[in-house]
Amino acid sequence: MKTRDEKSLKQDITTWLKEVxxxxxxxxIVDLGxxxxxxxxxxxxxxxxxxxxxxPGCPMGDVIQRSIEQNLREHLxxxxxxxxxxxxxxxxxxxxxxxxxxxxxxxxxxx
Amino acid sequence: xxxxxxxxAPSAAIVLPYYGVAALFWLASLVxxxxxxxxxxxHYYNPTVLALxxxxxxxxxxxxxxxxxxxxxxxxxxxxLYNELAAIITLVTLITGTLSLVIxxxxxxxxxxxxxxxxxxxxxxxxxxxxxxxxxxxxxxxGLEKIFILTGLFWLTLTAGLGLLMVLNRTTDFVxxxxxxxxxxxxxxxxxxxxxxxxxxxxxxxxxxxxxxxAVKKNSAKFAYVAINIAxxxxxxxxxxxxxxxxxxxxxxxxxxxxxxxYVIFDLYLHRxxxxxxxxxxxxxxxFLFLLIPxxxxxxxxxxxxxxxxxxxxxxxxxxxxxxxxxxxxxxxTFKTLPFIVWLKVYKSAIGKEKTPLPKDLVDExxxxxxxxxxxxxxxxxxxxxxxxxxxxVIAGLLLLLIAAILYTYNVFHLLLHKKKRHENKG
Numbered sequence: 118m119k120t121r122d123e124k125s126l127k128q129d130i131t132t133w134l135k136e137v138x139x140x141x142x143x144x145x146i147v148d149l150g151x152x153x154x155x156x157x158x159x160x161x162x163x164x165x166x167x168x169x170x171x172x173p174g175c176p177m178g179d180v181i182q183r184s185i186e187q188n189l190r191e192h193l194x195x196x197x198x199x200x201x202x203x204x205x206x207x208x209x210x211x212x213x214x215x216x217x218x219x220x221x222x223x224x225x226x227x228x
Numbered sequence: 229x230x231x232x233x234x235x236x237a238p239s240a241a242i243v244l245p246y247y248g249v250a251a252l253f254w255l256a257s258l259v260x261x262x263x264x265x266x267x268x269x270x271h272y273y274n275p276t277v278l279a280l281x282x283x284x285x286x287x288x289x290x291x292x293x294x295x296x297x298x299x300x301x302x303x304x305x306x307x308x309l310y311n312e313l314a315a316i317i318t319l320v321t322l323i324t325g326t327l328s329l330v331i332x333x334x335x336x337x338x339x340x341x342x343x344x345x346x347x348x349x350x351x352x353x354x355x356x357x358x359x360x361x362x363x364x365x366x367x368x369x370x371g372l373e374k375i376f377i378l379t380g381l382f383w384l385t386l387t388a389g390l391g392l393l394m395v396l397n398r399t400t401d402f403v404x405x406x407x408x409x410x411x412x413x414x415x416x417x418x419x420x421x422x423x424x425x426x427x428x429x430x431x432x433x434x435x436x437x438x439x440x441x442x443a444v445k446k447n448s449a450k451f452a453y454v455a456i457n458i459a460x461x462x463x464x465x466x467x468x469x470x471x472x473x474x475x476x477x478x479x480x481x482x483x484x485x486x487x488x489x490x491y492v493i494f495d496l497y498l499h500r501x502x503x504x505x506x507x508x509x510x511x512x513x514x515x516f517l518f519l520l521i522p523x524x525x526x527x528x529x530x531x532x533x534x535x536x537x538x539x540x541x542x543x544x545x546x547x548x549x550x551x552x553x554x555x556x557x558x559x560x561x562t563f564k565t566l567p568f569i570v571w572l573k574v575y576k577s578a579i580g581k582e583k584t585p586l587p588k589d590l591v592d593e594x595x596x597x598x599x600x601x602x603x604x605x606x607x608x609x610x611x612x613x614x615x616x617x618x619x620x621x622v623i624a625g626l627l628l629l630l631i632a633a634i635l636y637t638y639n640v641f642h643l644l645l646h647k648k649k650r651h652e653n654k655g
Contacts (some may be wrong), residue, residue, distance in 0.1 A: 141437065141438070141587075142440060142502060171442075174304060174306070174437070175437070176237070176568065180576070180579055183579045184286075184580045190580075191581075196434065197467070198373070210440065210441075210501045213501070221440065221501055221502045221504065222503045223503055
């Protein structure tokens with residue numbers, strides 16, 4: 118059962134991950150639907166971020182992963198950050214949030 | 229940290245010089261074209277036209293494509309480039325061979341320099357193709373994009389071989405052949421076999437990412453592949469064996485193949501999730517519209533016999549395909565790809581640690597905006613001038629194209645010479 122700390126920390130992490138942007142699409146990875154899961158263990162001080170990419174051939178995949186890792190280390194320097202790149206379920210445009218679609222349709226950039 | 233994505237990108241030091249060299253060759257092409265403006269109103273088979281054509285197709289287009297492919301192929305093939313030294317040798321031989329060929333053609337000579345050029349260029353192309361083939365064999369999985377690219381490289385090799393044969397024969401005259409027939413085959417294997425199929429393969433890889441629409445009409449793309457290659461084979465057979473009845477069949481099938489490809493592209497465009505297009509993509513979409521012009525010309529040439537002026541629709545086909553479609557597309561896509569390569573080189577170590585600019589911030593957008601208007605406008609003026617044999621139209625068109633080329637070259641070097649600085653992310 119998640120502690121209250123882990124719940125609020127997870128929300129914070131989701132907010133922080135909005136600072137990580139896909140540089141081609143100019144949308145943060147949360148609104149783009151790339152972040153599948155965030156697991157936190159406050160006792161072992163470990164964070165596991167499971168994410169995907171819009172396509173296996175994404176040339177910025179390495180950059181996005183580094184950005185996630187560096188971003189979380191900056192906010193939580195005492196935690197171990199583990200990044201897991203997953204391909205199932207496959208990413209689709211249905212995972213893009215309303216804010217993400219707004220940005221893609223020419224509205225305010227979602228970052 | 230448990231990174232599962234591997235980074236197969238080659239060293240920026242081997243990719244970036246291609247872009248710089250290509251831009252300089254493009255600028256030189258437009259200077260030469262402008263100085264020799266009367267050739268655009270004369271017959272297409274003269275030394276200056278031949279020199280200028282090869283300066284553009286080898287010096288600018290092929291050089292840039294080779295550079296971009298060295299970057300893209302590891303991503304697409306999901307494996308590291310087989311040999312990075314080969315990439316450097318490819319560039320050096322390509323530059324030397326192109327310069328030698330262009331000088332030789334321009335001077336109208338057919339001696340040792342021409343043979344040297346032909347040999348160097350063939351070697352450059354072979355080294356590149358072998359490097360790509362060996363890269364592919366490290367992880368030999370096929371997909372539509374790879375099939376188009378690999379087929380394009382096959383036609384490039386054939387084009388180079390035909391070119392070398394013509395060069396040798398010009399000097400030693402060891403084979404009797406119809407040089408115009410050979411030239412036509414050489415032109416078509418180069419433009420349609422190499423350029424067009426390479427572009428199709430790369431666009432099938434990149435445009436779904438840029439449009440955020442991965443629902444590619446694969447059956448139409450497969451039809452395009454079969455039709456274009458059958459058309460090429462029929463055209464070659466018809467031209468070389470003088471079975472001229474095959475030519476209209478080849479053209480008809482080829483046009484259908486290209487239309488199928490355009491259907492794929494416009495379907496991606498119409499159903500894109502990313503509605504807001506940047507300047508590079510807008511320019512690219514204009515180029516796809518321009519691709520309709522050589523298709524129309526091909527039909528007019530073959531099925532109506534209409535000719536216009538000395539340059540004729542035959543020369544017009546090459547001009548519209550190269551200056552209308554290919555170069556416009558390159559001018560758009562350069563600023564979709566080059567900023568990322570430069571950004572990775574300069575800022576990769578700073579990712580997540582400090583504020584960095586976005587790749588698009590590295591481009592001088594105001595200059596790109598002007599260039600993206602002047603180039604298509606210049607092409608339109610040039611084409612109109614050629615069709616109506618108007619000296620004013622041709623000069624105006626070439627001047628606009630030259631200014632656009634200056635702006636393009638400036639922006640490419642503005643990118644290449646970018647130094648690291650701290651930025652606040654712009655909105």
